[in-house]
Amino acid sequence: MSERRKLTLKDIAKELGISISTASRALKAHPDIAEETIQLVKDYAAKHNYVPNIIAVNFRKSRTKNIGLIVPELVHHFFSTVISGAIDEAKKSGYNILVSQSNDHLTDEIIACRTMMASSVDGLLISISNETFEGDHILEFVDEGKPVIQFDKVLEKLSIPQVIVDDFEGGYQATKHLIENGYSRIAHIAGRKDVLNACERLKGYKQALNDHQLPVLEEYIIHCESISEEEGEIFMDRLLALPNPPDAVFCITDLVALGVFKTLKKRAIRIPDQVAIVGFSNWKLAEIVTPSLTSVDQHGYKMGVEAIRMLIQKLDNKEYEIPEKIELKTALVIRESSVKST
Amino acid sequence: MSERRKLTLKDIAKELGISISTASRALKAHPDIAEETIQLVKDYAAKHNYVPNIIAVNFRKSRTKNIGLIVPELVHHFFSTVISGAIDEAKKSGYNILVSQSNDHLTDEIIACRTMMASSVDGLLISISNETFEGDHILEFVDEGKPVIQFDKVLEKLSIPQVIVDDFEGGYQATKHLIENGYSRIAHIAGRKDVLNACERLKGYKQALNDHQLPVLEEYIIHCESISEEEGEIFMDRLLALPNPPDAVFCITDLVALGVFKTLKKRAIRIPDQVAIVGFSNWKLAEIVTPSLTSVDQHGYKMGVEAIRMLIQKLDNKEYEIPEKIELKTALVIRESSVKST
DNA sequence: CTGTTAGCGCCTTCAC
DNA sequence: GTGAAGGCGCTAACAG
Numbered sequence: 042m043s044e045r046r047k048l049t050l051k052d053i054a055k056e057l058g059i060s061i062s063t064a065s066r067a068l069k070a071h072p073d074i075a076e077e078t079i080q081l082v083k084d085y086a087a088k089h090n091y092v093p094n095i096i097a098v099n100f101r102k103s104r105t106k107n108i109g110l111i112v113p114e115l116v117h118h119f120f121s122t123v124i125s126g127a128i129d130e131a132k133k134s135g136y137n138i139l140v141s142q143s144n145d146h147l148t149d150e151i152i153a154c155r156t157m158m159a160s161s162v163d164g165l166l167i168s169i170s171n172e173t174f175e176g177d178h179i180l181e182f183v184d185e186g187k188p189v190i191q192f193d194k195v196l197e198k199l200s201i202p203q204v205i206v207d208d209f210e211g212g213y214q215a216t217k218h219l220i221e222n223g224y225s226r227i228a229h230i231a232g233r234k235d236v237l238n239a240c241e242r243l244k245g246y247k248q249a250l251n252d253h254q255l256p257v258l259e260e261y262i263i264h265c266e267s268i269s270e271e272e273g274e275i276f277m278d279r280l281l282a283l284p285n286p287p288d289a290v291f292c293i294t295d296l297v298a299l300g301v302f303k304t305l306k307k308r309a310i311r312i313p314d315q316v317a318i319v320g321f322s323n324w325k326l327a328e329i330v331t332p333s334l335t336s337v338d339q340h341g342y343k344m345g346v347e348a349i350r351m352l353i354q355k356l357d358n359k360e361y362e363i364p365e366k367i368e369l370k371t372a373l374v375i376r377e378s379s380v381k382s383t
Numbered sequence: 384m385s386e387r388r389k390l391t392l393k394d395i396a397k398e399l400g401i402s403i404s405t406a407s408r409a410l411k412a413h414p415d416i417a418e419e420t421i422q423l424v425k426d427y428a429a430k431h432n433y434v435p436n437i438i439a440v441n442f443r444k445s446r447t448k449n450i451g452l453i454v455p456e457l458v459h460h461f462f463s464t465v466i467s468g469a470i471d472e473a474k475k476s477g478y479n480i481l482v483s484q485s486n487d488h489l490t491d492e493i494i495a496c497r498t499m500m501a502s503s504v505d506g507l508l509i510s511i512s513n514e515t516f517e518g519d520h521i522l523e524f525v526d527e528g529k530p531v532i533q534f535d536k537v538l539e540k541l542s543i544p545q546v547i548v549d550d551f552e553g554g555y556q557a558t559k560h561l562i563e564n565g566y567s568r569i570a571h572i573a574g575r576k577d578v579l580n581a582c583e584r585l586k587g588y589k590q591a592l593n594d595h596q597l598p599v600l601e602e603y604i605i606h607c608e609s610i611s612e613e614e615g616e617i618f619m620d621r622l623l624a625l626p627n628p629p630d631a632v633f634c635i636t637d638l639v640a641l642g643v644f645k646t647l648k649k650r651a652i653r654i655p656d657q658v659a660i661v662g663f664s665n666w667k668l669a670e671i672v673t674p675s676l677t678s679v680d681q682h683g684y685k686m687g688v689e690a691i692r693m694l695i696q697k698l699d700n701k702e703y704e705i706p707e708k709i710e711l712k713t714a715l716v717i718r719e720s721s722v723k724s725t
Numbered sequence: 726c727t728g729t730t731a732g733c734g735c736c737t738t739c740a741c
Numbered sequence: 742g743t744g745a746a747g748g749c750g751c752t753a754a755c756a757g
Contacts, residue, residue: 060728073726095503097750100442115467125457137481137502160479161437326671402744415742439734
């Protein structure tokens with residue numbers, strides 16, 4: 042079993058009575074090595090199953106073939122989907138994905154970045170935490186000449202390429218869908234004011250109302266802090282307490298929508314006949330709840346794939362133009378929670 | 384900005400008029416270097432923020448400080464929880480986690496293993512696919528002298544250390560709980576006969592019935608193939624068609640339980656008054672469904688932590704004994720689906 | 726066509 | 742207390 046030392050080029054060279062470099066070149070079928078030498082070496086290598094020492098190769102080429110990937114939270118349907126896409130795509134080019142999480146804390150994110158840097162990944166994919174408003178720790182990568190791609194949650198001012206979803210469009214579509222299905226008093230339980238994605242969704246919501254001659258009412262817009270189920274419950278209660286309560290709610294994310302469900306059920310308010318709901322992200326739970334939840338899909342897998350592609354193109358230094366920003370279209374998945382049964 | 388070449392030991396040595404080896408030793412505060420030299424070097428290094436080239440260090444030590452982690456499916460609540468624990472724990476010892484997935488296919492698993500091997504991880508954590516009954520691809524790691532730890536879904540015959548959950552106990556507790564809550568005709572929608580975890584849960588179920596003088600009825604036990612929501616629906620229908628249908632169902636996993644929910648709701652059968660349900664894994668969905676689902680928690684995060692600990696102990700070659708098998712206890716999380724409202 | 730040489734950056738005997 | 746030298750495994754420029 043173990044401890045048979047791995048075969049090296051040196052061993053092959055000695056055994057075959059050739060030089061190390063010839064052996065090296067033969068294995069790569071270098072054009073000016075004799076065909077028969079190539080065969081000789083390749084056969085020997087195959088027979089003794091020679092495997093090049095990757096650590097040495099990487100050292101020589103000063104790279105690792107590893108790509109760092111930092112997300113706010115790993116145990117999260119959307120992000121795990123992105124990771125899944127990133128892994129599958131990276132594999133195709135022989136890259137590995139090294140995952141880390143920030144738990145939505147800036148300090149953790151900075152540590153994760155430094156660790157990634159220390160372990161010498163060739164490049165980085167990052168989706169920033171809710172607490173990240175400065176990106177010096179991210180720029181350190183760029184300063185080292187390592188490419189970085191932001192995805193989903195991005196820091197606009199960094200001027201680092203990004204792969205995002207069209208949150209504005211998503212918000213617009215969700216709201217438009219509600220309007221077209223006969224709802225007119227549409228509230229929005231929004232995200233944090235300081236998070237870009239949330240702002241875009243809010244803008245989309247407002248624009249859709251405007252485009253359909255509906256008023257934008259400030260009392261219909263409530264901003265979350267923790268983006269939790271509890272907030273959904275509480276804020277829905279608050280909305281219902283209004284003199285003129287809404288007949289539909291567009292929620293910043295499915296989890297919040299779930300809280301809204303709870304409040305409505307507790308009060309025996311029928312969904313979608315009395316109040317309609319649309320979520321965002323299209324988590325697994327959207328299909329599970331009763332009634333099932335209409336939600337805006339963000340194409341997480343695709344986002345992972347595209348982000349990796351962009352990064353690998355930069356790494357491999359292909360000459361053709363690489364777009365600095367990819368904006369994926371959202372897809373509204375219409376289910377029961379937003380379509381009246383009549 | 385970029386392209387300022389990184390500082391090396393050589394640079395420091397030249398600058399300070401000392402030799403490379405002295406610089407190297409000084410940075411590690413080697414005992415027989417003069418205190419003042421140490422200060423000199425350390426100060427210089429700090430001032431010019433010298434960072435050792437990890438790739439070179441790893442090459443020298445022929446290791447990577449990377450640990451491979453292969454799961455059947457990344458986008459899966461339980462596994463992402465395990466990964467999360469593994470990452471957090473590995474970080475503490477300066478190890479990185481390199482994630483890959485098999486999609487529950489043997490071929491993909493083999494490829495993932497080879498890729499991991501090629502990229503030279505120092506060790507491997509693996510949870511096998513449903514199609515894995517031979518483990519030569521896993522043994523290749525061991526042959527290379529790289530430690531491997533199995534977790535959750537393991538191949539018993541490999542005699543490779545494992546971290547698992549006590550599935551037998553989980554099945555036993557779930558069934559016992561149902562019995563104690565007044566249910567006596569308890570069915571089990573089981574997993575595949577060829578998957579160890581599923582067999583253990585089934586054994587636990589049977590044992591609990593035996594211990595409480597209840598008969599084990601073959602018609603109450605149905606084996607899944609794909610472990611899907613659809614199967615839950617179909618099999619529940621089948622169970623209800625029995626002359627003497629069950630009054631409770633213990634499901635191999637929460638997803639299957641969800642299918643059971645659907646069938647019961649479709650037929651307007653009240654949960655848990657007419658039929659009780661217990662799931663397994665305690666996914667997020669268990670708290671979300673109505674009524675909420677009683678489920679057996681597998682402590683995924685802890686499993687990730689323990690598996691990494693075990694592996695790192697092997698890597699760091701600590702001399703004290705390392706248990707070859709850690710069996711975590713399950714925890715029954717009692718919710719509404721299994722407790723009569725009376 | 727093939728071999729020699731010179732590193733990549735770091736660590737570690739072995740001398741002095 | 743410090744330095745010189747060799748080598749980890751592989752690649753590539755430079756000679757023949």
